[in-house]
Each structure stands twice: as C-alpha cells, then as structure tokens.
Amino acid sequence: MSKIEIKNITFGYDTQGTLLFEQANLNFDTQWKLGLIGRNGRGKTTLLKILQNQLAYSGQIIHQLDFLYFPQPIKNKQQLTYYVLEEISDFEQWEIERELNLLQVDPEILWRDFETLSGGEQTKVLLALLFIDDHHFPLIDEPTNHLDIVGRKQVADYLKKKRQGFIVVSHDRSFVDEVVDHVLSIEKSQLELYQGNFSVYEEQKKIKDEFEFAQNEKLKKEVSRLKRTAAEKAEWSRSKEQDKYGKASEKGSGAIYDTGFIGARAARTMKRAKTIEHRMETQLSEKASLLKDIEYIDPLTINYQPGHHKRLLTVENLTLGYQEQDLFNKISFELNQGQRIALAGQNGSGKSSIIKFLLGHFDGESQGVILRPDKLKISYVRQNYEDNHGTLLAFSEEQGLDHQAFLNNLHKLGMEREVFQNRIEQMSMGQRKKVELAKSLAQPAELYIWDEPLNYLDVFNQEQLEKLILSVKPTMLIVEHDQSFLEKVATQVITLTKNN
Template identity: 90%
Template structure:
C-alpha cells in the first residue's frame, strides 16, 4: 500500500506577501478517496500543481506515483471529441465507450465536435478518459462544475465504484459527502486531515470552532480582570512611593515613620503588578493563537437599480436549434421586476443557449421572440471568463466600475488584499470567478443574468450570495445546478425538456 508523504512543505507566490504553506507536514494513503477542501485562494489547485511538480517549493514530497490532472488541457476544440481525446492520451475505442456507459453517456458523443458539447458533457468525457489510465494517480479539480443535478449524481456513483484512490477538489458538499472517505482541509494556518466525509469534517470543525470561541471568551474576561488588578496594584505602589518621600520630608518635625517598610511593601506590590502583567501578556498571546482558523464572512453589496418598467422580459414561443435540431420544446415566460427565474434542466437542454440568445450571442437557429425595454441595463456573469486579464485597476477601468466598490466586494468574497497586486490571469480559478462576480455586483443593472455563478465558489461564498439576493430582491435570470441555492433564491423555476 503506497503513501504520499509531505515534509516541511513551504510555498508562496512571489507576488504575495504571505506563504500558502509554511513547514506543512502530511502523510496519507494512496488508496484513500481524499477530498481536498478550503476557501478559494488557500492553495488547493496550487497543492495539486506542486504534486505535479509544476511549481518550485522547499521541503520534500515522497511518493512512487505518476500523477494525472483533471481537467486535461485541450489544444483544439474544433474537431471530433474522439480525436480531441486521442491527442491527450492513447486508448482503445472500447475502453472509452465502456467508461462513458458507466457515466450513463451515449458513446455517440465521441463523434460530435468537442466545442458543441455542453460543459457537463465535456466534463464527463474527460473523466472517462482519466479513468481509462490505471497507471496514474488522479488529481481531480472541480469535477462538478457545469454538471446538472443528475450529472453530479452520475459522477458521484461513478467515483464511488472506482477501486483506486484519488484526490478530488470540490465545493459541492453533498458530492464530497458521497465520494470521499477522508478530508484534507486547508485552514488559515495549517493543513488538517479528517477521517470521514464532509459531514464528519463539518461537525468536527464546528466543535473545534465552538471550543475556541468559548476559550476566547474566558481569556477575554481573565485578561480584563488582570488588567484591572495590575492597574490597581501599580497605582497603589506609585501612591505609596509618593507617600514615602512625602513623609520622609516631615521627619524634621519630630514625626516617626517607617519609610523602609513602606518602600519594601510598595516594591513588593509593584513586583506583583509586573507578575500580573506578564501573566496577562501570556494569556493575550494564547488568545491571539486562538480563532486563527475561524472564517468571518461580511455581507456583500449589489448595485441594483430597479427599472421603471414592471415587465422586464417577455419570451414568446422560443425555440433554439443547432443544425435543425431543437434544443428544447417551445418556451414562453414572463419576467417581472423583482422576480428571480431559474432555468433548470439537464446539460445540453439549452439553458445557456437561451442566455446567449438574450444577449445576441447565439450562433444557431431561432424561432419566436423576446421583448424587453429599450436600453435595459444587464449585468452578466459568464460560465467562461478566461479573457478577464490585467491588473484589478486596469480591469475595473476597462469595465467602467467603481474601483473601491469592486475591491470591497472582492475582499468580502474572501480574496486576500495581497492578491490584489496579482494580474487576473495569474490568479486561481476561484479568485478569477470572484473577479467576474465582483464585476457584476459593481455594475449598475436592472437585470442580472448569472450563468452557473457558484462554480469554483466555496460554501461561505454561496451563503453570502444567498443572503444578498434575499435582502436586495433584484430581478434575475439564473442558471445553476445547486438545488439548495435555487430553493433559497428563486421565485420561479422553469424546467426545460430536451427534444
């Protein structure tokens, strides 16, 4: 049974003032199905890249494995899926078809252009390719992105049946619950390993946080009491010192005073005050060492500007097609001010295509129409935002954003201020997603169109967005596969039926 041993791992990016890993030590079994979790920007993908030996680090990583990263890079998407996969790895056709069948995907997908596949379909074919390879250890980064509810369940079942171990990064709690038997959490100050699934981790983390908060309250009260006692002792000592010299000057009048006794007692009192002060300093240091891994989440802001029109969108008898093949059955709906409509349906049912059609970006055939007010101000969160680049200042100026509002929301989303100096293209995928979201939140808008906003976001961010939307009640059209999120924010769910 082989192991991966990490010894004194230290790593930080030159552009950041702090280290992501500082003398980190870890030992785990390669048969484990290990869930790697943590807030965005904490170093999950960085740790995978270190294992892949793509980043220089100090320390040691001992293993006898070859690693393989998911999602695999695609050089040319404008060709048949079968040939896209052949460029990544050698395989027999029956092998890829076997894995696709296990993922409940029609193998005919191999003979479609890769770029025409939905995000979920692309995820599944790349996962199928990953698990054909028995020789490499899989490092799976965010496999649930772009997968619908059914797809997530299919992939979870697929991974559960695999005999070999792997490391998987995901923010989908129910998904991690189903597929892992150990959890590695990247906390603010350390790496923590837990035996069990996400629910076990969450319960143990909650107990640990509650204990630290209780200890913190005790220490706060003790430090406050010690401060008061030290101040009283110091004040008594000073007053007695003054009394000693004052009384000594009166000796010429014939009065008898034991100034030596007073001085010795004052000195003892002062010494005791100093002892209390040292004890207080020690407890303050102990207090500082608590709460290092507790997450604080601030409320976000949104530049929503309600329209003067009650009716924001009217969709009448809409049908979208590729190569004369309709994506869904005829669709009609209305979106009024303050409503939040969620488009639901399996991958490939046309949800994102509807959004592209609304934004005049759809390249297929269309029937029906969409009515909306002239000059409607729309803020759009895209599934794919790799073209965001430059410094944050350059980006906000290019997008016409209020720079301070943009940065404030980025920080509230959990982006460290040290990362503000990085170029966007050098950021992690989670950080780049936050840039896309903070952009949308800062834009003055009458309608927000968000296409899979939760991809790459951690649990804390998901709850932040829920609270913001519930409080502000903006007009929205949303595509998202997280059932809990939709139940909390959507006023109406429209399900698309594939043709």
C-alpha cells in the same frame, strides 16, 4: 495500499510576497477518497501542481504512485473524440467503453468530434480515460464545472463505486459530501485533515470555531480584569512610596513612623503587579494563537437599482434551435420585479441560448418572442470570461465601475490585497471568476442575468451570495446546476425539456 507523505513543504509565488505553505506536513493513504477544500487563492490547485512536481518548492514528497491530473490537456479538439483520447494515453477500446457505460454515456460518443461535445460530455469522457489507468493516483480538479444536476449525480455515483483513492477539488458541497471519506482543508495557517465527508468537516469545523470564540471571549475578560488589578496595585504601590518619603521627612519633627514597613509592603505589591502583568502577557499570547483559521465572511454589496418597471420580461411560446432542430420545447413565463427565476435542464437543453437570445447574441433560429422594456439596465455574469484582462484599475475604468466598490467586493470575496497588483489574465480561475462577479455586483442594474455564477467559487462565497440575494431580493434570471443554491434563492424554476 501505500502512503503519500508531505514533509515540511514551503512554497509561495514571487508575485504575492507571502507563503501559501510554510513547513506543511501531511500523511494520507492512497485508498482514501480525499476532498481538497479551501478558499479561492488558498492554494488547492497549487498543491496539486506541487504533487506533480510542476513547481519548485522546499521540503519533501514521498510517494510510490505517480500522479495523473484531470482535466487532461487537449492538443487538438477538432478531431474524433477517440483520437483525442489516444493522444493523451494508451488504452484498449473496450476499456474506455466500459468506463463510459459506468458513467451512463453512450460509447458512440467516441466517434463524434470532441469540440462538438457539451462541457458535461467532455468531462465524462476525460474522467473515463483517467480511471482506465490504475498505476497512477488521480488528482481531479473541479469535475463538476459544466455538469448539470443529472450529470453530477452520475459522476458522483461513478466515483463512489471506484475502489481506488483520489484527491478531488470541488466547490459543490453536495457532490463532495457524496464522494469523499476524508477532507483536507487548506486553512489560513495550516493543512487540517478531517475523517469523514464534507458534512462531518463542517460540523467539526463549527465546533472548533465556537470553542475558539468562547476561549477568546474568556481570555478577553481575564485580560481586562488583570489590567485593572495590575493598574490598581501599581497605583497603590506608587502612592505608598510617596507616603514613605513624606513620612520620613516628618521624622525631624519628632514623629515616629515605620517607613521601612511601608516600603517593604509597597515593594511586595509592586512585585505582585509585575506578576499580574506577566500573567496578562501569557494570556494575550494564548489569545493571539486563537482565531487564526476563522474565516470572516463579510457581507457583499450590490448596486441594485429597481426602476418603475414592474414586469421586466415576458416570454411567449419561445423555442430556439439550429438547422430546424429545436433545443427545447416551447416555454412561456413572466419575470416581475423582485422575482428570481432559475432556468433548469440538462446540458445542451438551451439554457445559455435563452440568455444569448435575450441579449441579442444568439446566432441560431428562433420562434416566439421575448418582450422587455426599452433601456432596461442589465448586469450579466458570463460563463466564459477569458477576455477580461489588464489591471484591476484599467478594467474597472473600461467597465465604468465604481473602483472602490469593485475592490471592496473583491476583497470580501476572499481575494488577498496583494493579488490586486496582478493582471487579470495572470490570476487563478477562481480569482478571475471573482473579477467577473464583482464587476456585475458593482454595475447599476434593474435585472441581473447570471450564467453559472458558482463555477470556481468556494463554499464561503456561495453563502455570501445566498445571503446577499435573500437580503436585497434583486430581480434575477439564473442558470446554475447547484441544487442547494437554487432551492435557497430562486422564487421560480423553469425546466427546459429537450425536443426529441
């Protein structure tokens, strides 16, 4: 059992102008299964890079185990999977087969070309390789991307049974809940460590936020009361000071007034007013220290423009395939205005292929039909969006977007305004996903087709999307593996079954 100690770490990217970490400190045990969470752009992947000494930082990291990062870089995908893994690390064949069996993967996968594996299969193979090595501390970055519901459950069970600790970054709430025993949250102003899983973190974070809100309201009322009292006493003191000089001028007429008493009392009152002002400044200082780590989640907007079409899609006896091998058994369904249909099924069952066929991009074989109205306005969130590039202004002009609406949604999704100056290809994967999503939200559309919209998005973004969809009720066709999200937003689930 050993410790990893982070001492006074300070780091920021030159292009952003602000620090991601400032004098950050943390101690954790290498036996912990630590979930690393935080909003996109807050520095999760950056922290993993700092641990691997890939970025220059000030401060100190003390550790006995070296770090190993997932997903491992692949040099050549166009070869057998076994040889791909051999280029990454040394291992015995029985070791990798043991881990694959634990992940419920047929070891025969090792003798297939790596590039032919599904995203979920590639994830499992690389995880198997990661955990053969018990001399390094695993840093697992977004393992649930491209995993279907069954695959996520299998990987969660695999990680739960591991005796060694790790750090895992994932935006799948249910997955993190299952596999971690500690949570490290990158807040706006600090690193905050919680003992327990994601549900424990959410509950403790909620209690902390509610306490700070209550303290803030209490201090606001107290400051308001002190302001009134100070103003009243200052006004009384000034009026009495004026009275003193007025009465003193009347002495020449023979009148008797104790101007000294009036002056002393006014002075005492003014002193009390100053004391109140000092108390008020203290209260304001305390108030300023509150709410620093509250996450304000602004509602998103969507340019949904339902037309006169009541039925947007009719799918009849559809199946798709390659080389006379169908991807799924025939399906039929209708999508009417206001409905949100989710396509579910295992990796490789043809969910994304249906979307490609609908958009005219499928290059395989098809049977059955999809009927839709002419000139149907469709907005599409793609699973792969690496071709988005350039400045945000040039991108929005190229896409024909309302630039202000596009930027507003980006900011509401948590993208800092200083990032607006960066080129899209220089952004983090989470930020690039937000660009793709904000593009879709800004496009005028009757039908929204979203292919795995939650990949790389944080839990706050997921909540924003849930609230937006439930409020506006746009017509949607969705492919997504996050079960809790689908349970909230989908009006119907179509499950594809593989044609064996």
